[in-house]
Amino acid sequence: MSEWDNKQIAAQGASVADDPASALTLEQAVAHITATDPRFAVTETDIRGQRYPVFANAPAHLREVLQSVESVYGERDVLIYRDERWDYPRLVDEVNRLAGALADLGVQPGERVALAMRNYPEFPLLLLAITAIGAVVVPMNAWWSGEELAFALEDCGARMVFADHDRYQRIEPFAQRLGLTLFAVRDVKGEHNYSDLLAGATRASWPTVPIATDDDFAVLYSSGSTGRPKGVVLTHRGLVSAVYSLIMLRLLPALMDPDAPASTRPPCSLVVTPLFHVTALNSNLIQGLAAGATLNLMYKWDPEEAIRVINAEQVTRFVGVPTQSAELMETARRLKQPLPSLEFIGGGGAKRPAAQVGRLADAFPAASIASGWGMTETNALGIIISGAPYVENPEAAGRLTPPLQEMRIVDEQDRPLPPGEVGELLVRSAANMRCYLNQPEATAAAMRDGWLYTGDMARANEDGLVYIVDRKKDIIIRGGENIACLEVEDALYQHPEVVEACAFSVPDERLGEIVGAMVVLKSGSGVGEAELKACVAEHLAHFKVPERFWWQDGPLARGATDKIDRRAIRAACLARLDPGKPDTGNVADTDKPDTNKNTAASAAQGN
Incomplete structure (x- = not known):
């Protein structure tokens, strides 16, 4: 939005501010709020060499966000998990004790600390504590395999990880190799334990370490079209x-x-x-x-x-x-x-x-x-x-x-x-x-x-x-989880019988999309669907394992630049799911039999 647009909207908002009963347009409502509510007043500033509109009076960082809502909560609970409850004083007390304990362990501002767990209350408590001392939180995808966790931990450089039972079991085999201090959370015990860290922490005052508003807050990993998850650095x-x-x-x-x-x-x-x-x-x-x-x-x-x-x-x-x-x-x-x-x-x-x-x-x-x-x-x-x-x-x-x-x-x-x-x-x-x-x-x-x-x-x-x-990106979104086609293909290529592979999205009524794959095997190969699924599962999280397979004897379709033509292959495969549509690709006439199970039957039923 240009500076002129902001001025015009502000003028519109001012003209209706005296008549709050009037129904405003979106532009008028925005102008009214930004002009009358100090929380949302807008100014401009330079960020990394570019000029942006920003909120003039918003908290500078997450620690200030937590500090700003004390009077808002009053006696109400902030956090509930099953039969466990945290009101504001308890939440702040535990966050500050954890922050002090992390600082005592030598965690420095800007240092990355990883969280590998499901939706336990320890997740937000640790996130608030880590960021309160100016460190950077790195949430790990809980569905990742050990191989994927190792990649992300090495990529982000975290040396301290808090993990629940399943993640602890996946990380422990390579923790020493990566020099990790691995803390066990809730349903697992280890050499270092979250419960012991909190129990031994006594300092409960707000941290005073300075945090600049443009300092890093988190690194979140998002699957991209390059095959490996990318660490997205957020401030x-x-x-x-x-x-x-x-x-x-x-x-x-x-x-x-x-x-x-x-x-x-x-x-x-x-x-x-x-x-x-x-x-x-x-x-x-x-x-x-x-x-x-x-x-x-x-x-x-x-x-x-x-x-x-x-x-x-x-x-x-x-x-x-x-x-x-x-x-x-x-x-x-x-x-x-x-x-x-x-x-x-x-x-x-x-x-x-x-x-x-x-x-x-x-x-x-x-x-x-x-x-x-x-x-x-x-x-x-x-x-x-x-x-x-x-x-x-x-x-x-x-x-x-x-x-x-x-x-x-x-x-x-x-x-x-x-x-x-x-x-x-x-x-x-x-x-x-x-x-x-x-x-x-x-x-x-x-x-x-x-x-x-x-x-x-x-x-x-x-x-x-x-x-x-x-x-544009070759991304499959399965129930909200992003999956890069290339990483699925890379996992399929781990099997020695796979000559070519192309992964793509398949529409699914429940999940929106699931993973499908067209595979070319070595001549005479007896490998079937179950074996390829097991191969992919050794390298990737379960939700990235293809659920539908198509088989072809010859080379996959390619475009003008000799790259695999993913769209053409996908269209041809999906046409076989809908008998009313022409088969426009070079897909084999029959599903490849699975020597482990009857793949043709299970594929026809979408299993």
Whole structure:
């Protein structure tokens, strides 16, 4: 947004400020809030050689966010896990004791400390403690294999890791080789234990180590098209910019529809997606903390348990991948539980099927159904749509979240495209990542003149409504988990009988997408589906293992540059799933028999 646009919107907001009963446009509502609420006042500053709009009065870093909400919480709980509860004094006490203990162990500002665990309360407690002393938190994907964990730990340079039972077992075999101090968390005991660290910590005052707002906050790993996960380096300013933009977004509906019913319940969130992903970490956990919400953690998704927690704790906000909201809806219907406390049902991690939007709105009439587009690289900030506009436009991704972001849709020559035309989506804001860790070339390709090249293909209409239509990157999004096609192919090539392999997304009603693969084997090979799945599982997390296989005797299709033509191969394979479509590729006429099991039968049934 240009400086002129900001001035025009500010003038519009001032003209309606004296008549709060009037329904404002989005632009007027944004202008009114930024002009009248000091939390969201906007100024400009230089960040890494580029000038950006920023919040003038927001906390400088995550420690200040936690300090700023003491009076907001009062006697309410901050964190709940099963029958364990943390009110604000207990949470701050444990965070500060852990921070002191980490400092006593020699953890320095800027040093990276890794967390490898599921959604236990130790995760947010450690995250707040690590960042409170100026260190950098590195959440590890809990589904990763030992091989993937070793790569990320070596890549980020962390020397201290906190891990729960399963992750501890995977990391322990190489911990000494990488010089790791491995702390056991909750359901496992080791030489070093989280419980002992907390029990022996006595210092409970706020750390005083200085933290600059542009210091690093976290490194989150995101699968990219290069095959190996990329470490996305996020700063405190980026985090706060995203979180406060999302909090401001909550204030807009009341200004745009003064007749809308006001909430009568304290904010309360259910965190069901993994905290090692930016949706749960930033959009849910830290945004909830900054907004004074009670945060309920779920270790593992279970729709019946989610319903129990929602009713028992009067949860107002639910954010999950589309599969989870669909399962919540179906289970609520089966159990005859209307879940009246829910005011917001958001979707992230993957696009929600359009048909699901209206069904959710009918099932939960008191809740605003929402969906959003964001990236690890943007601190989860991006595009969002909710309520009636979403029901009316279920295919849309939404509108750009104000007030700090700018957006472009460009062609291959970086020329801005007019409304309706498809091009690459670019976003620019202080919330964007600092860089990809240890990957200057990838950083330079993705970040140019302050603009993040997202790799997503999009179009926008005259009203600014954005539709994500495709991805440049070869990424499969399975139930919110990003999977690089190249890393699946690399794992398939580990099998000595595989000559060529091509991985791609296969539509799936429940998960959105699953992993499919076309494989060429050595002549006369008896290798089948089960053996290849086992091979991939030795190197990658279970969700990256192909669930559908196609087989071919000759070379895979290639394009003009002699690269494997992934799109053509995918189209040909998917055509075989739909008998009404022509088979346009060079796919073998029959599925390859599996010497371990009848693969042709299981493949035909989608098993």
